[in-house]
Amino acid sequence: MELRQLRYFVGVAEELHFGRAAERLYISTPTLSQQIKQLEREVGTSLLIRHSRGVELTPAGQVFLARARETIQAAGLALKDTRRAAGLDEPVLRLGLLNGIPGWLPAALEQLAAERFPAGTVTLEAGTTTDQLRMLGAGEIDLGLVRAPVTLPPAMTSEQLADEELGVLLTATHPLAAEPELTLDDLAGLELIWIPRAAAPEFYDDALRRIGTGVRLSDISMSHSQLRSALLVRRSAISLGSRRAATPDIVWRPLAGRPLIARYAAVWRTDSTNPVLRTMTVSPGLTVVRQHDVAD
Numbered sequence: 001m002e003l004r005q006l007r008y009f010v011g012v013a014e015e016l017h018f019g020r021a022a023e024r025l026y027i028s029t030p031t032l033s034q035q036i037k038q039l040e041r042e043v044g045t046s047l048l049i050r051h052s053r054g055v056e057l058t059p060a061g062q063v064f065l066a067r068a069r070e071t072i073q074a075a076g077l078a079l080k081d082t083r084r085a086a087g088l089d090e091p092v093l094r095l096g097l098l099n100g101i102p103g104w105l106p107a108a109l110e111q112l113a114a115e116r117f118p119a120g121t122v123t124l125e126a127g128t129t130t131d132q133l134r135m136l137g138a139g140e141i142d143l144g145l146v147r148a149p150v151t152l153p154p155a156m157t158s159e160q161l162a163d164e165e166l167g168v169l170l171t172a173t174h175p176l177a178a179e180p181e182l183t184l185d186d187l188a189g190l191e192l193i194w195i196p197r198a199a200a201p202e203f204y205d206d207a208l209r210r211i212g213t214g215v216r217l218s219d220i221s222m223s224h225s226q227l228r229s230a231l232l233v234r235r236s237a238i239s240l241g242s243r244r245a246a247t248p249d250i251v252w253r254p255l256a257g258r259p260l261i262a263r264y265a266a267v268w269r270t271d272s273t274n275p276v277l278r279t280m281t282v283s284p285g286l287t288v289v290r291q292h293d294v295a296d
Helices: 003-015 018-025 029-043 059-085 104-116 129-137 201-211 224-233 275-281 285-289
Strands: 048-051 054-057 092-098 121-127 144-148 156-171 191-194 216-221 239-241 250-253 260-269
Touching: 003 018, 003 029, 003 059, 003 121, 018 029, 054 059, 059 092, 059 121, 092 104, 092 129, 092 144, 092 275, 104 121, 104 144, 104 275, 104 285, 121 129, 129 144, 129 156, 129 260, 144 156, 144 201, 156 224, 156 285, 191 201, 191 224, 191 239, 201 260, 224 239, 224 250, 275 285
Parallel strands: 092 121, 191 216
Antiparallel strands: 048 054, 144 260, 156 239, 156 250, 156 260
């Protein structure tokens, strides 16, 4: 069993979909499926239940997910502590991977790290905006990706990297799916399934303020990777997301005259001595990967 396979499994378990997980992990879907099957053979039981719209975890898979995360984190800490004890510079950039972020963004940061510090490597640690601020504060990652607006502690700084338009997500069979664009009046009274506020409080509040009080906030909340699945269960409900979230079953419609914008920013500690991060943030810094109005 390899750490690489554990990371692959965590990716599938968090996305609950092989295609989305493969895109996030930058490998092909067949390769990812083959690696997970090999992992299940070694474990001796099924970890995932596969169906037409994605996957779900078996009870064994839920246990394995928790232990896989612990193992990946422990391996990273072992490498860091050993190199520190040997008096070596830390050549590893631990990059926070925000769920639902455009795929080009972490790939561009990895490329920038390779160009500025060829001897370094990049590892990925998944988490919400709140998770990444906590991990930065605890020294568990070096560079985080978050959704703005967000208030940072004094010891952290940020740089905005991308804007992305959010629209309304709804099932292809929803009565409003035939409309090319939607208004706030169209959404009045509809159930809105949205992310947990704890994941990104300021982004959450800003999105709800912009969409108005006409919608009815659902009693359930989901991560970005699970919103589409939730809509297929509550087909009369709506959600918010980017064009990238559209599938044959789920359509995306813009909001007329009132666009919702997701802003993605890089965050890091101002006192970080990580050599890879320092080479990336010197002039012109991270602006070289900045894009606006992305539709990945």
